[in-house]
Amino acid sequence: MKLAAKLVLLFLACLALVVGVFSFLSLKQAQSLALTEHEQHATDLAAMLRSAPDSMSKEQQVWIAQSEEVHHVRLRLVNPHRPYDPSLRPTVPTDLVIRVTEVTTFSLPNDAGEETMVTYVPLHDAAGTQLEVAKPQAYWSKQLSDSLRRSAIALLAVSTVTSLVILLGGLWMVGKPLDLLVQKVQRIGHGDLSGPVELKRDDELGKLGQAVNEMCEQLEQQRTRIASETQQRLAAVEQLRHADRLRTVGRLAAGLAHEIGTPLNVVSGRAELIASGRLSSEDARASALTIKAQTQRITSIVQELLNFARSKTLQRATIDLNQLLAETVNLLRPLADKKQVQVTLAPFESEAPAEVDSAQLQQVFTNLLVNALQAIDAAGQIDIAISKIDPSQIEQGLSLADVKQRSDQYWQVSIRDTGQGIAAEIIDNIFEPFFTTKDVGEGTGLGLSIAYGIIREHAGCIIVASEVGVGSTFKVVLPATVPS
Numbered sequence: 001m002k003l004a005a006k007l008v009l010l011f012l013a014c015l016a017l018v019v020g021v022f023s024f025l026s027l028k029q030a031q032s033l034a035l036t037e038h039e040q041h042a043t044d045l046a047a048m049l050r051s052a053p054d055s056m057s058k059e060q061q062v063w064i065a066q067s068e069e070v071h072h073v074r075l076r077l078v079n080p081h082r083p084y085d086p087s088l089r090p091t092v093p094t095d096l097v098i099r100v101t102e103v104t105t106f107s108l109p110n111d112a113g114e115e116t117m118v119t120y121v122p123l124h125d126a127a128g129t130q131l132e133v134a135k136p137q138a139y140w141s142k143q144l145s146d147s148l149r150r151s152a153i154a155l156l157a158v159s160t161v162t163s164l165v166i167l168l169g170g171l172w173m174v175g176k177p178l179d180l181l182v183q184k185v186q187r188i189g190h191g192d193l194s195g196p197v198e199l200k201r202d203d204e205l206g207k208l209g210q211a212v213n214e215m216c217e218q219l220e221q222q223r224t225r226i227a228s229e230t231q232q233r234l235a236a237v238e239q240l241r242h243a244d245r246l247r248t249v250g251r252l253a254a255g256l257a258h259e260i261g262t263p264l265n266v267v268s269g270r271a272e273l274i275a276s277g278r279l280s281s282e283d284a285r286a287s288a289l290t291i292k293a294q295t296q297r298i299t300s301i302v303q304e305l306l307n308f309a310r311s312k313t314l315q316r317a318t319i320d321l322n323q324l325l326a327e328t329v330n331l332l333r334p335l336a337d338k339k340q341v342q343v344t345l346a347p348f349e350s351e352a353p354a355e356v357d358s359a360q361l362q363q364v365f366t367n368l369l370v371n372a373l374q375a376i377d378a379a380g381q382i383d384i385a386i387s388k389i390d391p392s393q394i395e396q397g398l399s400l401a402d403v404k405q406r407s408d409q410y411w412q413v414s415i416r417d418t419g420q421g422i423a424a425e426i427i428d429n430i431f432e433p434f435f436t437t438k439d440v441g442e443g444t445g446l447g448l449s450i451a452y453g454i455i456r457e458h459a460g461c462i463i464v465a466s467e468v469g470v471g472s473t474f475k476v477v478l479p480a481t482v483p484s
Helices: 001-048 057-066 137-189 205-278 281-309 319-339 358-375 447-457
Strands: 072-078 104-109 115-122 130-136 316-322 342-347 353-356 380-389 410-417 461-467 471-479
Touching: 001 104, 001 115, 001 130, 001 137, 072 115, 072 410, 115 137, 115 205, 137 205, 205 281, 205 447, 316 319, 316 358, 319 358, 319 410, 353 358, 353 471, 358 380, 358 410, 358 447, 358 471, 447 461
Parallel strands: 342 380
Antiparallel strands: 072 130, 104 115, 115 130, 316 353, 380 410, 410 471, 461 471
């Protein structure tokens, strides 16, 4: 509707401009034509006077010519060379008329104040007489006004009819198709690519509607392809993480063999004593309770290992980081004891709630602790601490600069070891996939890369500081969850 109204206004403006210029030119042409006709009339009268019989006086000739003219034209014989005779004195100043040698017209007001055209035609007689023909301009001005009035009425009629045609045609040919296109574009903006716009026409708007429909089909195909590729990517990432968990399980198996072997030996010895029949009923009961306790211990160890190795999708829940780190340390305790490495945990003074996937976060801490154990010689030290920090306290800007989900507070889990340290020239590459400094067969180079990806999915970051020969510190930063 707005576009059609603008088209109507634009057309009317152009039409008014064209008609205005045409009317101005027509007025000028009409004025020039009226002047020409007046001068031609005066010339014809002068020629009639020259051809009159010699026996007739000039005054009689003028009287006859006057009787044949319309009442609005006034004829006089004037002689600018005889200014002392009032009857022959011209209407215009004598010095202007005295130089007249051909038909000349002047415009000046008469005694009544009306504009009058006064034309002088020399009769070429010995006395220098001239014919003065006066005609009021109001006569032909009225004709011009009538002509302009008729033009204005015609302009109004044409403008009205044309405006209605443009308005109705604009609504049907432009307004309605544009409304359909706008509605379609709005649906596309909200993600709705269904329902093609129907414009059964061969003009530019029809081609635009067809292009929009084709664009929607391409977008739908792209969206389907991206969704499929995203699912495949997520599945591949999960497979890599699961493979890394299984690799870690293999490492843990050697350390857990001793943990499981000891309670099994106790179970076996107690069972032999009960089977021998030499124990009293009280001793047999005590041995049975011991067997039950050791069995529960084995079950707990195996369950922790299975939970860690099990493949899971991302499932966020609010957990206590203190408890999660304590479980992870207990899981890795056999490996630490085997290498005679002391692992200490300094938990937060109260609960440390965070909305995370506990299995994936445990995988991160396990990878970091296993790497620390491998980098430490015998009798080394690993210190783990949990603290709450502000975003301004994050040491490196690499982490939260592009994180969409922001938090007012963050948890920082610091894992410091007294191992060999990381050289400065490779510290920027340690999170790259398949990058490793270990010997062939000892690592795939995926552990830190997977850990980095998991933390990024949790809107956090990993900050590394290391010195060769002194040790390394890995700081895991995660958004804090405010307890309800």
